[in-house]
Amino acid sequence: xxxxYEASPVESKWQQRWADAQLYxxxxxxxxxxxxxxxxxxxxxxxxxxxxxxxxxxxADSYARFKRLQGYDVFxxxxxxxxxxxxxxxxxxxxxxxxxxxxENTQTMxxxxxxxxxxxxxxxxxxxxxxxxxxxxxxxxxQMLKHGLAYKKDGNVNWCPxxxxxxANEQAQDGVCDRxxxxxxxxxxxxxxxxxxxxxxxxxxxxxxxEWPEKTKLMQRNWIGKSEGAEVVFPVEAxxxxxxxxxxxxxxxxxxxxxxxxxEHPLVEKITTKEQHKHVEHYRSEARKKTDLxxxxxxxxxxxxxxxxxxxxxxxxxxxxxxxxxxxxxxxGHGAVFGDAHDERDxxxxxxxxxxxxxxxxxxxxxxxxxxxxxxxxxxxxxxxYDSDKxxxxxSAEARKKITAWLExxxxxxxxxxxxxxxxxxxxxxxxxxPIPVVYDPEGNPHPVPDEHLPWLLPTDVExxxxxxxxxxxxxxxxxxxxxxxxxxxxPEVDTxxxxxxxxxxxxxxxxxxxxxxVIDPTTEKHWMPVSMYIGxxxxxxxxxxxxRFVMMALHDFGFVKHDEPFKKLVHQGTITNxxxxxxxxxxxxxxxxxxxEHHGSDVFRMYLMFMGPFTQGGDxxxxxxxxxxxxxxxxxxxxxxxxxxxxxxxxxxxxxxHATIKKCTEDIERLHFNTVISALMELxxxxxxxxSVHPDVAKTLVVLLAPIAPHLSDELWxxxxxxxxxxxxxxxxxxxxxxxxxxxxxxxxxNGKLRGQVTVPAEASQEDVYAAALEEENVAKFIDGNExxxxxxxxxxxxxxxV
RNA sequence: GCCAUGGUGGCGGAAUGGUAUACGCGCGCGACUCAAAAUCGCGUUCUCGCAAGGGAUUGAGGGUUCGAGUCCCUCCCAUGGCACCA
Numbered sequence: 082x083x084x085x086y087e088a089s090p091v092e093s094k095w096q097q098r099w100a101d102a103q104l105y106x107x108x109x110x111x112x113x114x115x116x117x118x119x120x121x122x123x124x125x126x127x128x129x130x131x132x133x134x135x136x137x138x139x140x141a142d143s144y145a146r147f148k149r150l151q152g153y154d155v156f157x158x159x160x161x162x163x164x165x166x167x168x169x170x171x172x173x174x175x176x177x178x179x180x181x182x183x184x185e186n187t188q189t190m191x192x193x194x195x196x197x198x199x200x201x202x203x204x205x206x207x208x209x210x211x212x213x214x215x216x217x218x219x220x221x222x223x224q225m226l227k228h229g230l231a232y233k234k235d236g237n238v239n240w241c242p243x244x245x246x247x248x249a250n251e252q253a254q255d256g257v258c259d260r261x262x263x264x265x266x267x268x269x270x271x272x273x274x275x276x277x278x279x280x281x282x283x284x285x286x287x288x289x290x291x292e293w294p295e296k297t298k299l300m301q302r303n304w305i306g307k308s309e310g311a312e313v314v315f316p317v318e319a320x321x322x323x324x325x326x327x328x329x330x331x332x333x334x335x336x337x338x339x340x341x342x343x344x345e346h347p348l349v350e351k352i353t354t355k356e357q358h359k360h361v362e363h364y365r366s367e368a369r370k371k372t373d374l375x376x377x378x379x380x381x382x383x384x385x386x387x388x389x390x391x392x393x394x395x396x397x398x399x400x401x402x403x404x405x406x407x408x409x410x411x412x413x414g415h416g417a418v419f420g421d422a423h424d425e426r427d428x429x430x431x432x433x434x435x436x437x438x439x440x441x442x443x444x445x446x447x448x449x450x451x452x453x454x455x456x457x458x459x460x461x462x463x464x465x466x467y468d469s470d471k472x473x474x475x476x477s478a479e480a481r482k483k484i485t486a487w488l489e490x491x492x493x494x495x496x497x498x499x500x501x502x503x504x505x506x507x508x509x510x511x512x513x514x515x516p517i518p519v520v521y522d523p524e525g526n527p528h529p530v531p532d533e534h535l536p537w538l539l540p541t542d543v544e545x546x547x548x549x550x551x552x553x554x555x556x557x558x559x560x561x562x563x564x565x566x567x568x569x570x571x572x573p574e575v576d577t578x579x580x581x582x583x584x585x586x587x588x589x590x591x592x593x594x595x596x597x598x599x600v601i602d603p604t605t606e607k608h609w610m611p612v613s614m615y616i617g618x619x620x621x622x623x624x625x626x627x628x629x630r631f632v633m634m635a636l637h638d639f640g641f642v643k644h645d646e647p648f649k650k651l652v653h654q655g656t657i658t659n660x661x662x663x664x665x666x667x668x669x670x671x672x673x674x675x676x677x678x679e680h681h682g683s684d685v686f687r688m689y690l691m692f693m694g695p696f697t698q699g700g701d702x703x704x705x706x707x708x709x710x711x712x713x714x715x716x717x718x719x720x721x722x723x724x725x726x727x728x729x730x731x732x733x734x735x736x737x738x739x740h741a742t743i744k745k746c747t748e749d750i751e752r753l754h755f756n757t758v759i760s761a762l763m764e765l766x767x768x769x770x771x772x773x774s775v776h777p778d779v780a781k782t783l784v785v786l787l788a789p790i791a792p793h794l795s796d797e798l799w800x801x802x803x804x805x806x807x808x809x810x811x812x813x814x815x816x817x818x819x820x821x822x823x824x825x826x827x828x829x830x831x832x833n834g835k836l837r838g839q840v841t842v843p844a845e846a847s848q849e850d851v852y853a854a855a856l857e858e859e860n861v862a863k864f865i866d867g868n869e870x871x872x873x874x875x876x877x878x879x880x881x882x883x884x885v
Numbered sequence: 886g887c888c889a890u891g892g893u894g895g896c897g898g899a900a901u902g903g904u905a906u907a908c909g910c911g912c913g914c915g916a917c918u919c920a921a922a923a924u925c926g927c928g929u930u931c932u933c934g935c936a937a938g939g940g941a942u943u944g945a946g947g948g949u950u951c952g953a954g955u956c957c958c959u960c961c962c963a964u965g966g967c968a969c970c971a
Contacts, residue, residue, distance in 0.1 A: 085923095295889080296888095296889060296890075296965085296966075299888075299889075299966085299967090300966065300967080303888090303966085303967060303968095304967090306970065308970070308971090310971085326971080327970090327971065328971060329970095329971065330971080341971090383969075406969095407969095408969045408971095409969085409971080410969080410970065410971090412970095413970050413971080414970075414971070417971090418971045419971085420971090424971070426969065426971080427971085499970075499971095500970095501970055619965085619966090622966085692897085692898090692908085692909070693897065693898085694897065694898060695898090698891095700897075700898095701897095703896085703897075703910095705896075705897085705910060705911075706896085706897065706909065706910040706911085707910095708909095708910075709908090709909045709910055710909085712909090712924095713909085715924095756897090756898070756899085756908085756909095757898095757899070757900095757907090757908080759908080759909090760898090760899075760907070760908035760909070761907095761908085762908095763908055763909075764907075764908065767908090827904085828904090829903080829904035830904090831903085831904080831951085831952075833951075833952090834950095834951060834952045835952095836904055839904075859937095860937090860938075863938095871951090872951060873951090874903090874951055874952080876903050879903055879904080880903045880904070880952090882903080882951055882952065883951090884951050884952095
């Protein structure tokens with residue numbers, strides 16, 4: 082009687098043996114074939130790991146194990162992105178210091194992570210909230226400052242009234258706070274910014290060579306939002322002032338009918354006439370009250386008011402009224418546009434306010450020409466110019482070039498490139514983050530904290546309750562420290578850094594270990610970067626994944642790293658939902674893996690998640706079917722412990738299946754299709770079970786194929802089969818293409834493309850042989866019905882189609 | 886509105902232009918058992934037929950091809966992203 086496989090004791094036994102043998106410790110210096118396998122590090126929350134964590138980490142680990150079996154020196158680290166709001170909010174609620182709760186959370190989380198059985202090298206880990214780590218966050222800031230990429234600016238910032246902090250544009254998409262969903266308001270404030278815009282072109286061009294999902298690249302391209310066009314200067318009538326506008330359609334300039342400024346535009350106050358002053362002021366104060374969300378609500382009608390002033394169109398001296406409208410964005414281009422009949426939005430705006438329009442572009446195909454000229458419909462595509470002086474008759478594309486050149490010669494315009502990307506605001510008025518290492522002299526000028534004072538410690542004598550000013554402002558210790566080092570009257574910066582700064586270079590600090598001399602030792606960086614495989618959520622497409630690229634490029638330019646892209650290959654795992662909704666604590670639909678892991682073991686649970694479907698697809702959670710994986714594990718255990726016999730013969734059918742399985746597993750793990758890897762192994766098991774007994778070599782190969790997806794079980798079986806060492810120290814099997822073809826094959830026989838029978842022939846049979854065999858088939862003969870075939874198509878080893 | 890991805894049994898899903906529905910779940914029948922669970926065997930897209938076999942079928946409709954889930958066109962639906970960017 083055979084014993085069933087008992088996962089729990091076996092799994093803890095192997096986890097202990099792996100740890101004792103330091104099996105997952107990678108010697109970075111000695112590695113000959115480095116493979117840097119990285120998953121986005123988690124926030125150490127107090128909640129237990131949920132199904133989503135397992136769905137993310139287990140397949141990533143299986144891929145890393147596969148690479149190790151293929152002979153790579155795999156480095157697979159894990160750590161914690163520990164600064165941030167949740168710990169601080171928890172502290173506000175309970176009074177427990179974030180340092181304490183984070184410390185406890187990382188401990189329990191590490192324990193839970195080890196239950197998955199991942200090959201993490203815990204000799205090198207990071208916790209972004211420790212002084213040893215954030216001294217480097219501060220160092221990066223100082224480097225940015227030194228190289229002119231960090232600056233302080235007054236301006237409107239995205240402000241979350243609930244979290245009482247500033248948000249980066251990337252964190253305030255759709256006008257709501259990405260943490261709590263509260264509507265973001267604009268608030269004037271002095272903030273530190275990093276000049277990510279200086280890297281816009283490189284961030285855009287660098288995408289081309291990255292093995293990233295096209296979708297993600299597209300999202301970054303849209304976020305950077307490069308657009309080429311022209312700047313045109315419109316002098317204000319009877320004034321020395323001028324309005325500069327940006328346009329991508331300078332070919333339409335002869336049809337310009339009006340100009341619209343953003344309500345915040347600095348010229349508004351100066352140019353507004355007495356008669357219009359009241360209306361304009363009223364409109365501006367209303368605009369200020371609106372949130373960004375309201376202002377960008379597409380359903381909302383475009384509104385505006387006339388300022389009473391006019392500009393002169395430099396190309397034809399026409400007088401155009403100046404309006405203000407809140408659909409014009411102050412921060413894009415010059416916060417001003419010209420309006421004309423060839424833009425849908427302008428067209429509607431002009432009709433609403435009875436501004437006279439004229440057309441100067443006609444469609445090349447002449448379609449709807451009358452309706453367009455009569456201003457019944459708006460033509461906004463490229464076409465042919467008319468009524469445009471010497472440019473009449475040109476196509477839009479030609480006209481754009483020539484008009485721009487002409488404007489340049491008149492000094493009334495020039496070719497420019499605009500980006501939608503804005504500089505990264507990194508200041509946060511929160512406690513639980515890396516302090517910005519800056520101090521102010523008595524005159525209020527900022528000075529960097531010199532490197533020798535790093536880490537510039539986060540003070541502990543503060544209240545966590547948000548008041549709208551930074552919590553660090555209350556720290557007596559920080560003020561005393563500043564005065565002691567820099568002198569009387571010097572004051573510390575009291576803002577902390579956005580946590581995305583911490584995570585923008587952590588992949589270097591894993592490699593650096595406890596190196597306190599360099600952010601990363603150049604030899605190690607050269608050898609190990611960029612990350613070979615980076616796995617994480619798609620929600621970071623325009624945040625972490627763009628910041629990390631920017632910081633890597635900057636560090637490259639400062640001379641600290643050789644590479645300028647951090648992540649060569651990127652994959653996003655799919656999302657696991659519950660009843661169609663994303664799992665979240667607030668919805669109360671989070672599924673805990675604990676009960677399943679306890680009952681079936683980690684291997685079964687890992688495989689079950691992988692068996693659900695392709696890794697990048699995700700899916701809706703359901704536990705029906707976990708039994709199927711459990712049966713698979715029991716059967717494979719039974720086969721390897723009771724049916725292995727050194728005297729067993731290996732049939733050619735088994736050999737063919739084995740090599741086909743090796744091929745399938747190799748290819749499908751590479752493309753992260755673990756679901757089909759598992760079904761291929763099930764098919765192989767079905768074949769082997771039909772054999773009675775199995776040769777140890779075959780069983781061992783099966784176990785190695787199983788190793789990436791079921792690490793504990795495969796080591797247990799490897800040992801049971803008398804294998805030496807750990808299964809992970811074996812080599813991934815190679816398949817022999819010659820053995821993929823069975824001795825005899827089943828050929829499908831079609832008549833006129835419809836399946837009418839099957840014949841079994843030797844693999845090397847010729848078309849004639851197969852055709853002859855097919856005619857013997859009663860059903861095939863019936864459908865040919867004595868007709869002479871017009872055509873016979875033979876696909877070797879697969880199919881014969883007889884056309885009559 | 887624009888862009889992207891997808892739509893296959895009762896369910897999760899599989900399929901280099903070449904036997905659609907692999908693998909698994911579930912379900913049905915049988916074996917073992919006093920019985921049940923577990924396990925094992927057989928069956929399981931729909932439909933007509935006792936059977937042999939026929940017909941239909943990959944969101945809908947067209948097209949290319951000896952042959953289309955796969956390629957092309959039109960449309961419908963779902964999900965994700967972007968969305969006053971001049």
